Amino acid sequence: MGAGGPRRGEGPPDGGWGWVVLGACFVVTGFAYGFPKAVSVFFRALMRDFGAGYSDTAWVSSIMLAMLYGTGPVSSILVTRFGCRPVMLVGGLLASAGMILASFATRLLELYLTAGVLTGLGLALNFQPSLIMLGLYFERRRPLANGLAAAGSPVFLSALSPLGQQLLERFGWRGGFLLLGGLLLHCCACGAVMRPPPGPGPRPRRDSAGDRAGDAPGEPEADGAGLQLREAPSRARPRRRLLDVAVCTDRAFAVYAVTKFLMALGLFVPAILLVNYAKDAGVPDTDAAFLLSIVGFVDIVARPACGALAGLARLRPHVPYLFSLALLANGLTDLSSARARSYGALVAFCVAFGLSYGMVGALQFEVLMAAVGAPRFPSALGLVLLLEAVAVLIGPPSAGRLVDALKNYEVIFYLAGSEVALAGVFMAVATNCCLRCAKAAPSGPGTEGGASDTEDAEAKGDSEPLPAVEEEPSNLEALEELSPRDGPMEPEVEAGPRLAAESV
Numbered sequence: 001m002g003a004g005g006p007r008r009g010e011g012p013p014d015g016g017w018g019w020v021v022l023g024a025c026f027v028v029t030g031f032a033y034g035f036p037k038a039v040s041v042f043f044r045a046l047m048r049d050f051g052a053g054y055s056d057t058a059w060v061s062s063i064m065l066a067m068l069y070g071t072g073p074v075s076s077i078l079v080t081r082f083g084c085r086p087v088m089l090v091g092g093l094l095a096s097a098g099m100i101l102a103s104f105a106t107r108l109l110e111l112y113l114t115a116g117v118l119t120g121l122g123l124a125l126n127f128q129p130s131l132i133m134l135g136l137y138f139e140r141r142r143p144l145a146n147g148l149a150a151a152g153s154p155v156f157l158s159a160l161s162p163l164g165q166q167l168l169e170r171f172g173w174r175g176g177f178l179l180l181g182g183l184l185l186h187c188c189a190c191g192a193v194m195r196p197p198p199g200p201g202p203r204p205r206r207d208s209a210g211d212r213a214g215d216a217p218g219e220p221e222a223d224g225a226g227l228q229l230r231e232a233p234s235r236a237r238p239r240r241r242l243l244d245v246a247v248c249t250d251r252a253f254a255v256y257a258v259t260k261f262l263m264a265l266g267l268f269v270p271a272i273l274l275v276n277y278a279k280d281a282g283v284p285d286t287d288a289a290f291l292l293s294i295v296g297f298v299d300i301v302a303r304p305a306c307g308a309l310a311g312l313a314r315l316r317p318h319v320p321y322l323f324s325l326a327l328l329a330n331g332l333t334d335l336s337s338a339r340a341r342s343y344g345a346l347v348a349f350c351v352a353f354g355l356s357y358g359m360v361g362a363l364q365f366e367v368l369m370a371a372v373g374a375p376r377f378p379s380a381l382g383l384v385l386l387l388e389a390v391a392v393l394i395g396p397p398s399a400g401r402l403v404d405a406l407k408n409y410e411v412i413f414y415l416a417g418s419e420v421a422l423a424g425v426f427m428a429v430a431t432n433c434c435l436r437c438a439k440a441a442p443s444g445p446g447t448e449g450g451a452s453d454t455e456d457a458e459a460k461g462d463s464e465p466l467p468a469v470e471e472e473p474s475n476l477e478a479l480e481e482l483s484p485r486d487g488p489m490e491p492e493v494e495a496g497p498r499l500a501a502e503s504v
Contacts, residue, residue, distance in 0.1 A: 013197055018137030018145070024190035025130040025149040028088075030156025031095075031187060032127040035180075036064040038160035039115065045173040050108050057108070060116050062393075067120025068127065069392060072385030075128040076378045077242040084129035088191025091125025092184065094118050099181030103174045115177070119184070126187045128385070132378050133194045135369050140311075142369065143319065147307015147362035154299040154358075244379035251437070252371040253380055255430040260364070260384055262423035263327060264391030266416030267360065269399045270334050270353060271295060274346075277409045281341045294350040295357070302358025310363060323367045324427035326359035331421025338413035395419075 012018070043057045050057070078087045098118030105111045131149075138145040167176035247253050271292070278288035306326075310319050333356055337349035365381070372380040399412045 012135075012137050012139040012142075014138055014140045017193075017195065018134075018197070020193050021130075021133055021137050022145050022149060024193050025134045025145075026152040027156075028126045028130040028152070028187060028190050029149050030152030031184065032068060032123045033153035034156035034160050035123065035184075036061045036068070036120070037157055038164050039064070041161055041164040042168055042173045042176060045168060046108075046111070049173070052108055059108075060111050063112055063116030064120035064123070065392060066389055067117060068124045069385045069389030071121055071124045072128060072382035072389070073243055073379075074382070075124055076382030078125065079129050079132060079378050080242045083196075084133045085191055085194045088126050088129050088194055089188050091122045091129075092187030092189075092191055093122070094125065095122025095187055096181045096184040098122060099177050099184060103177035103181070122184070122187070124385075126191065128378070128381055129194065130190065131365055131381060133196075135374050135377055137197055143310035143316065143363075143366050144304070144307045146366045146369075147304045147310070150307070150358075150361045150365075151300055151303040153361060154296045154303070158293070158296045158300075241379075243382065244376055245383075247372055247376045247380045248383065250372060250376075251434045252431075253368075255427065255434060256368055256371050257384055257387055258430075259324075259327070259423045259427040261387050261391045262419055262426065263360070264388045265395040266334070266419030267330065267357070268392065269396055269416040270413060271357075272396050273399065273403065273409060273412060274350075277413075278343075278346055280409060281346070283343055283346065287343060291346055291350050294347060295354040298351055298354030299358040299361070302355045303362040306359045306362040307366075310366060319363060319370060320367050320431045321428055323360070323363040324424040324431070326356055326363060327424030327427060328421050329424075330356035330360060331417045331419070331424060334413050334417025334420065338410045338417070 039061055040058070043060075046057045046060075047053065075087065095118070098114045098116075098120075101118065102111055102115035105114060134145055134149060135142065164176060164180070167179055171179065248257075274291055274295075275288045278291055279285065283291075309315060310322055315322060330353065333349065333352045337345065337352075340346050340349050368380060368384060369377055395416075399416065402412055402415075403409060
């Protein structure tokens with residue numbers, strides 16, 4: 001139960017204990033995305049007991065989602081400092097404590113602080129480390145693993161909403177919150193299984209300055225201090241950065257961040273307004289509510305299927321384009337269904353929307369992992385979630401205000417579809433431009449691995465993982481140029497695995 005930071009050796013195992021990690025990630029993803037929406041079944045009871053309106057009560061879910069997305073950089077820093085397993089264990093306790101304390105709340109403000117802030121923070125501290133650990137256990141099967149883990153969102157949403165309704169009817173909202181808090185303790189069990197993947201060879205010792213000796217470039221290593229990045233020896237050894245903000249200068253990351261921001265502005269709007277839109281078109285309440293179930297059922301099948309498809313050898317190097325195609329399909333679905341008024345047309349919209357929505361959910365984190373690589377993925381994920389939090393706070397509330405002002409849902413579907421389609425087009429065009437620039441620019445020995453490096457490596461086939469050390473000449477030159485104050489050196493240094501195994 002020590003520090004559970006990630007550790008990599010020659011490559012991810014792509015199986016073994018990784019399947020247990022995948023199951024834990026499935027559960028954590030389901031809680032992270034499904035729980036804030038499932039809490040909405042208690043809103044009527046909360047409105048009655050506290051004498052509040054729907055908008056005031058809905059802030060419980062909004063704060064929970066804002067904490068889930070907005071605390072991404074905080075989670076990245078904690079994972080880098082302490083490792084994945086301790087952060088997830090603490091997150092599970094916070095999420096459970098928030099709902100348990102909320103069952104004793106006497107004011108809405110207390111609900112905001114407990115169910116909103118505490119539970120939302122706890123879910124965030126579970127969600128991000130689970131994705132980081134999943135990327136360390138899977139390389140060749142990573143698209144399939146991401147698709148299976150993402151399927152937890154629709155599965156748990158379909159299960160938690162009926163469960164919450166049953167708890168509300170039998171025990172009231174206070175008893176329901178108390179029991180849901182106990183259910184969230186499963187996040188601690190998920191965090192307990194997040195042990196680091198095994199790595200060959202002895203761990204390198206630390207020098208007097210606290211840095212690791214003999215580390216190879218680009219390899220993540222962790223011990224009691226959590227996730228660290230191996231860096232090539234240099235004249236001045238830099239301090240370990242808790243949040244690698246320099247990843248923002250990577251062109252592939254910048255393209256992905258802009259795409260995610262545009263996508264988050266409109267992706268969730270149709271699903272939020274779908275039931276009211278159907279009721280406004282004259283669909284009975286029961287049939288209108290069933291439309292969301294159709295989206296969920298299709299989403300459950302689409303996510304693992306798309307993950308398996310993206311893992312094929314011919315499609316793996318082109319995952320960014322597959323992601324842009326999914327975004328474009330989702331946006332065009334919104335645009336073509338803006339005037340759908342009959343129930344049959346709405347069902348067709350739900351099938352197409354659930355399919356494209358599931359593809360987006362299955363590929364979004366796979367694209368980020370391929371763009372920045374495993375060492376920088378924690379920082380990149382935290383920054384992306386922060387941007388997504390801003391977009392989520394802008395998109396759906398703005399759409400609701402437009403509906404109140406215009407009394408027309410068609411404009412909302414046109415606006416949301418245009419934003420998502422624009423995100424897909426931007427992703428495809430910008431990725432193509434970045435690849436052209438990478439091919440035109442001369443590659444130097446000290447170039448860091450970005451999106452082009454990852455895609456070039458994946459283009460060779462996904463039968464073998466990336467080697468631990470790829471550019472020995474530059475590391476040897478760096479070792480030869482070290483000044484005497486950096487410590488004594490071996491008279492002869494061999495290239496290859498000895499660079500990462502021997503101590504300076």
